Structures are given as C-alpha cells and as structure tokens.
Amino acid sequence: MTADPSPAPPAVATAGDGLRFAFGTLTVLRVRVGRWDRPAARAGMLWAPLVGLVVGLCAAAAGGVLLLLGSGPLPAAVASAAVPAALTRGLHLDGLADTADGLGSGKPAEDALRIMKQSDIGPFGVLTLVLVLLAQVAAFAELYGQSWTRGAVAAAVAGLAARAVMTLACRDGVPPARPGGLGAAVAGSVPARTAWALAALTVLVCAGCGAAFGAYDAVRCGAAALLATAAAELLLRRCRDRLGGVTGDVFGALCETAATTALLVLTLG
Template identity: 75%
Template sequence: MPRTPLPDSLRFAFGTLTVLPVRVTRWDRDAARGGMLCAPAAGLVVGLGAAAAGVLLLALGAGPLTAAVASAAVPAALTRGLHLDGLADTADGLGSGKPAEDALRIMKQSDIGPFGVITLLFVLLGQVAALAQAYGDSWGRGACAAVVSALAARLALTLAARAGVPPARPEGLGAAVAGVVPVRGALLVAALVLGVAAGTGALFGTYGPVRGPLAVLAACAAAELLLRHCVRRFGGVTGDVFGGLAETAATTALVVLSLG
C-alpha cells in the first residue's frame, strides 16, 4: 500500500475539513486515506479555537451562555457551515421517505426543507445548552467539552471512511473518501483519540480520565447508527452524510459531558 507523506495528509485534512488557508496539492485515494486518518488533528485545532473563544469571553466578563454560543459558532465558522449544511441535507433526505435516487436528488438541492430546519434547530440548541452547562460549572469543563466534542466529530469521519463503506454517488467528496481508511488504521486512530480525550479531562482537572473517553465512545456509537441507516437508505455515503455524522457525534459528546 503506497504511503502518503504526512504533509500531504495534513493538507488534505485541513484543506477539506476546515477553512484554514491550506492548499490541497493532491486529490487521490492515497492522499484521501492519509487525510481522513488525520481528520482528528483538524478537529483538535477546531476544538482549541472553540475553547479559546469561550474562555476569552468568560475572562472578559461574559456569562456561560454567551461563551457557549461562541464555542458553538467557532466550529461552524471554521468549516463554512458545511457540516451543519450536510446535517440539514441528510435530515431532508431521510425525512423525505423517498427511494434512494429521489432522496439523493433532494439532498443536492440548494434549499433546506422542514426536516433540515428542525434538525438544525434542535442540534444547535442542544450544543449550546450543553456547553452553557459546562461553562457554568467552570471554564475548564467548558474548554474540555469544546475540545473533546470536536475530536469526536472528526473521529466519526475517520471511522465512516473505513473500508467496506460504499459511496452513494460516483462523484463528490463522499466518493473521494469512502472506503479509503483501513479498518486497523481507523481503530488505531480511535485509540489515540480516546487517549487524548482522557488526557484532556485530566489536564483541566474536570472530568478526569473517564468522562472524556465515554463521551467519545457514545459519539462514535451515535454516528455509527446514523451511518448504517444512511447506507441502507441511500446505498452509501455522501459529503452531506459525512457532515451529518460530524454534527451528530459532536452533539452526542457534548450531551454526555453535560450529564451528572
């Protein structure tokens, strides 16, 4: 199996998953494999940015709710809202109840239907509410929640790009990354992310080494359920589905971190 140089992998990950000024120099299966394996690295940067925004506002005297809104807004801004748009399109496709071909056509339309609007509303409300509770407890819990949820969101993308998951269309980002990640590689990345989540909780002295990994596992389980449902309904994955998986995982992780 050809190996992609690490810079090309990071370029693919940051160039496709963030708005950071990184130029993707290679667009082939090897680069996609490395890029999807590095997806949690992009998530770490996004999560740190979200945590910094929330903590800064708290330091300036803002309340937990304002800090939570900022921490929820930063990931949306750093992805140009593509993951949220993908979530809405996936909700419209699933909610239509139509055969795969018609559902995929609905997902490609530029407008957002009622299922997409409702899904976006509740997902964003859930994210802000969970972050507000975390920041209300302490700045450390809020920062930890922002970082761990961003890591979980991008790990869900790595796992969804594993071998055996087919694309629903022959073109687009979904086709470019579907099935490129070896299962063993995906599991190794998952183990690394679990370790980072445990270390993050211990570093901030908030959730300790247990709550973070539990949140990541729950996030991956929720994303996996959605992934399997989408594969059954659409015949595979699309770029929109990947966006929906990321937002589902992030929201699940935040909810778990807010419990107790």
C-alpha cells in the first residue's frame, strides 16, 4: 500500500508564515522559512515594512552606541549606513549596482537582464554604489550632527519607506522580468489596493515618527516617505519599460533608492 501524499499547504498563509518569509528573505537573521508558496510570499511582503523598521532601529542603535562612546557624527553615520548592508548581506546594494549596469547598458531587455545576472559589477554599478553610499553617509552625518534622536528617526523612516516600496512593487499588474528567482516568486502577489493602502499607512507612520519634534518635522518625515515612494515608482516604471518587469535586483534597487531619497529629504530645511 502506498502512503498518502502529504497534504497541500493551506491557501491562506498565517501571520507567522508571513513574518518568517519576510525576515528570512529580506535579512540575514536565522529564521526558518517553512513555506515558499504564493500565499506565504503575499503575507511576507505585507510584513516587509516591519522588517525595514527593525533594520532602521538597528542602524540607529549602532550610530547611538558610537556617539555614546565619544565618536563624532561621521563615524556614527558610517555605522548607520553599514548596518542595513550587513543585515542584508549587501544584497540590496548588489541589486542596485546590477540594475544600474543593466539599465545603463542601453541594450535590449534580454541582454540587459543577462548583464544584471553576471557576478561582476560594471562601471555604472560602481558609480551608482559610490554616489548612493556617499549620499547616505552624508545625510546621516548631517542629522547626527543635530542630535542622535534626529538621526535615529531618519534611520527608522528610511528603513520603513525602503521596504514599503518593495511591497508596492509586488502589487498585481507588475510582472516579473524573468521566470524563477525571488522576483518571480513575489511579483504580483499583493493586491494593488492593499499595497497602496500600506504605502499610505507608511507615510502616516513616518509622519508620526517626526511628530516628536513638532508639526514641521511630522510634515517633513511624511514628505520624506512620500517622495521616497515617488522616486521608487519612477525607477519601477523605467524597469518595466526597459526590462519588462521586476527581478530580485530591481527590488534591491527600489529599496536603496527609496532609503537614499528619504534620508536626503530629511536633511533639507
């Protein structure tokens, strides 16, 4: 007698499934991911902003420790920029560089995707990485120069906004550029209304973070999240036009673009 086949996973993933998927795929934290199906991907990407908040708070803590030990704003800024990279094994930065190489090549979609999949980094990727990391460090240094709390809020806002745009890019109607990989696993997994509602909620939460400093900072933090979303959407549109959809590299590029935009906006005024 043959054994009965194992039952299929339920059509709806639990909150625990989503949290494990989110932290297991978007960070290096040792989380056992039990499900890799579409319901788990949908639930996981809905938790992506929470992952960003955790990463942002870790970045703020690193900067705060150095400031408490007597360092200046610049070393604290470097630490806060380095922690998100460390917590993601640099995958988002690598995705940013690969996307820059693919888009910068000017080649047709198939060739651009092949360039993005190569392990080496080309001149467009190197230049983009240098400019983005310099912008992040400079922004953190400016904000830590004002106070640790402003730098900490900026880290939280940037982390939230950066992962919320990843959820937004997973909305239905945004196709994968190639079959296979994380991009194909999560592309189109989140209902569009839910994704946009979560993006709006993220803007409100970021505004709430800034409210600790007054009404002006509440507006500024909300605007930082809003403009970060707009910048990521412009990049997403470009990737859809040039590549035909999203890949794992594109998600990394969206994340870093949003984080950098949010940080730069927070230095204004």
